[in-house]
Amino acid sequence: MKIGILTSGGDCPGLNAVIRGIGKYCFNNIKNCEIVGIADGYGGLIRGECHEMKKSDFSGILTLGGTILGTSRQPFKLMTVEDENNVSRLKLMKQNYKKMGLDCLLTLGGAGTHKTAALLSAEGCNVIGLPKTIDNDIWGTDVTFGFHTAVDIATECIDRLHTTAASHGRTMLVEIMGNKAGWLTLYSGLAGGADIILLPEIPFSPEKVAKAVEKRADSGKAFSIVAVAEGAMTIEESKMKKKERAEKRGDATTITQWLSKYVSEKANVEARVVVPGHIQRGGSPSAYDRVLSTEFGSFAGKLIKDEHYGVTVAMVKGKVTYNALSEIAGKAKLVPTDCQEIKTGESIGISFGR
Ligand code: F6P
Numbered sequence: 001m002k003i004g005i006l007t008s009g010g011d012c013p014g015l016n017a018v019i020r021g022i023g024k025y026c027f028n029n030i031k032n033c034e035i036v037g038i039a040d041g042y043g044g045l046i047r048g049e050c051h052e053m054k055k056s057d058f059s060g061i062l063t064l065g066g067t068i069l070g071t072s073r074q075p076f077k078l079m080t081v082e083d084e085n086n087v088s089r090l091k092l093m094k095q096n097y098k099k100m101g102l103d104c105l106l107t108l109g110g111a112g113t114h115k116t117a118a119l120l121s122a123e124g125c126n127v128i129g130l131p132k133t134i135d136n137d138i139w140g141t142d143v144t145f146g147f148h149t150a151v152d153i154a155t156e157c158i159d160r161l162h163t164t165a166a167s168h169g170r171t172m173l174v175e176i177m178g179n180k181a182g183w184l185t186l187y188s189g190l191a192g193g194a195d196i197i198l199l200p201e202i203p204f205s206p207e208k209v210a211k212a213v214e215k216r217a218d219s220g221k222a223f224s225i226v227a228v229a230e231g232a233m234t235i236e237e238s239k240m241k242k243k244e245r246a247e248k249r250g251d252a253t254t255i256t257q258w259l260s261k262y263v264s265e266k267a268n269v270e271a272r273v274v275v276p277g278h279i280q281r282g283g284s285p286s287a288y289d290r291v292l293s294t295e296f297g298s299f300a301g302k303l304i305k306d307e308h309y310g311v312t313v314a315m316v317k318g319k320v321t322y323n324a325l326s327e328i329a330g331k332a333k334l335v336p337t338d339c340q341e342i343k344t345g346e347s348i349g350i351s352f353g354r
Contacts, residue, residue, distance in 0.1 A: 001026075002034045003304060004050065004102045007067040008041030008074065008109035008116075012134050012146030013285035014293040016061040016068055018108055021297015022304075023058030030305050036100060041109070042079075042116055043072040046089050048096040062290055065283045067108075076115040090119065097125050104304055108132050110144075111332060114312060118329035121310045128300050129312030129325055134281055137181035139331035140323040141314035145293045149286040150177070151187045157276045158192025161225055169222030171213055171263055171271040175256040177280050179231035182335045184280070189227035189350070190341060196224065196351045198259075200231035201335045202342075203238035204353025206259060210266035212351035217269065224269075228256045295320050 003026060007015050019037075026033045035053045038044040061068060079090045097105060097120070104126035107117040110133035121127040131138040134150035154176050165172040174194075176185040182199030189197035196212050198204050213224045232255050237245045252258035256273050264271040285293060296313045299320045303311065311322040335342070342352060 001030050001032060001304065002036065002101050002103050004036050004038050004045075004097070004100060004105045005053075005069065006038035006041050006045060006105070006107055007069045007071045007132070008107060008113040009071065010073070010110065010133070010281060011066050011071050012132055012281050013065050013149040013283060014145035014289040015066065015071075015108055015132060016064045017285055017290050017293035018130055018132070018145060018297040018300075019068065020058045020061050021294045022106060022301050023053065023055070023297075025298040025301025026304060027055050027058070029301065036102070037069045038105075040070040040072040041113070042074040042089070042093065044070070045093045045096055045105075046074070048092075048099060050100055062294075063284045065285070073112070074116070076112050076119075079116055079119060090123065093120060094123055094125065102126075104128060104307075104309060106130065106300055106304075110135065111138060114138065114325065115329045117312070118325040121325050126307075126309035127325065128303050128309060130296055130300055131312060131314060134184055135178050135181045136183040137333050138312075139328040139333045140312075141316065141333075142318075143292065143315050145289050145296060146281070146285070147183065148288040148292070149283075150184055150280045151191065152286050153280050153283070154184060154188030154276060155191040157274065157279075158188060158194055158225060158227060161274060162193070162223075165223035165225060168270065171224045171226065171260075171267070171269045173226040173228055173256050173260045173263070173271060173273050175228050175230055175254060175273065175275045175277075177277070178229045180332060180334065182229040182232070185227050185229035185232075186335055186341055186345075190345055192225070192227065194225045194227035194350065196226040196353065197345060198226065198228045198232040198255075198353050199335055200229050200233065202337055202352050202354055203233055203235040206234055206262050206353075207266070208351060209259065209353045210263050212353075213263055213267040213269060217267070226259070226263075228259060230254065230256070
């Protein structure tokens with residue numbers, strides 16, 4: 001049994017822990033098992049770049065951040081585009097899958113990775129996906145690995161902002177990763193005690209945000225913390241095309257910068273923008289993610305043993321299971337605007353700008 005593993009898209013804590021889970025399960029439970037690591041995600045599969053992984057490669061990596069295999073972003077829409085010799089990336093990947101002598105391919109990645117995985121599966125490759133992303137937006141799984149670690153990191157950022165915000169009586173706007181899905185902002189905002197939480201799923205009224213800051217000031221709270229998802233937008237912007245939105249924001253290239261200027265003028269407060277950025281994806285996975293990644297990795301190993309392909313691993317109601325790649329590819333799990341977490345936030349006075 002020859003198994004190929006690749007990690008694709010943005011990295012996150014837990015990738016190596018999943019790789020370890022797969023390797024340890026396979027070497028312990030599958031006879032004549034060979035594993036190859038494919039370099040830099042689908043990039044390595046396109047170029048035919050891989051190396052044999054020994055038992056020892058799967059040791060000592062549980063706590064290691066990033067990915068030992070390397071990763072890259074390979075846009076799905078380019079996969080079937082042919083070059084001047086009528087060769088597409090998809091064709092190259094299929095050829096290299098054969099050349100490498102793979103019996104199956106494990107793809108650790110987010111939404112884009114899963115779309116390509118479903119395509120390869122439909123084209124006859126034996127593929128098993130594993131749901132990775134700090135955005136937690138993969139359809140059909142309650143949780144993705146990497147999400148909880150990112151929540152912990154973003155929460156710590158918000159915690160630390162509290163003391164400096166309170167000391168100066170400032171409004172701190174912290175920009176949390178998540179372009180389409182606001183899970184990370186919602187969870188870290190709630191965990192960090194943000195006063196205002198702005199999500200891509202709920203276009204907000206800037207007037208209401210400024211009012212919420214003023215209301216706090218009137219009640220004697222001179223500082224406010226605003227957790228802003230990088231993909232958040234105003235109600236007016238939500239009706240615009242991407243280009244129009246950028247024009248409207250002018251010099252303020254992000255929504256957080258734009259809102260900071262707006263709130264400081266409207267509510268007459270001193271405001272600062274904080275962008276933790278890729279720190280949210282860096283470093284060691286949390287204990288939760290180490291356990292989840294180990295469960296996901298070993299479950300994928302069991303799927304290999306059973307030769308059960310064309311699926312992706314998932315957690316549903318506390319049970320590790322799988323979904324058909326064809327079922328989940330191209331779908332996104334966004335924050336429902338009436339979910340329990342938002343209701344809880346609103347019930348204790350957090351503004352979502354609506
Ligand atoms: O998909 C994970 C993610 O971290 C998003 O939250 C963020 O918008 C994006 O990746 C950033 O991508 P890059 O690492 O390519 O800058």
